[in-house]
Amino acid sequence: MNTRVLRVAEACLAVAAxxxxxxxxxxxxxxxxxxxxxxxxxxxxxxxxSGTWIGAATALIVVAGLLVIDVIRRRRTP
Structure with missing residues (x-):
């Protein structure tokens, strides 16, 4: 898959998260x-x-952070 398309998709998923x-x-x-x-x-x-909702929000922020890190990594990798 084209890395540019993947980066854009991951960035959109991060925003959605x-x-x-x-x-x-x-x-x-x-x-x-x-x-x-x-x-x-x-x-x-x-x-x-409510711990369940707060925990879900925390997990989504972690996922968004990992997606952003991956977008940055893909951008810097030749």
Missing amino acids: VVLAAWCWHQGVQTSDFAPLAEGAPAFSGTHY
């Missing part, structure tokens, strides 16, 4: 707002992090 990682991260963070428990007390919010 980063976009998908951002979506996964967004899915993994939920913020809930709660009313005051007692009169005069302030309202508060809580944040729940």
Whole structure:
């Protein structure tokens, strides 16, 4: 396969992996707002992090990084 085509394909996959990682991260963070428990007390919010979604986002970032490294390697190889 032509190395230029492969480099472009890997670069596109890297961008797609980063976009998908951002979506996964967004899915993994939920913020809930709660009313005051007692009169005069302030309202508060809580944040729940889902390990599965955050882990998927991390794995996608690693894959994107490896793809970028491979694109650079292919570009420098004669």
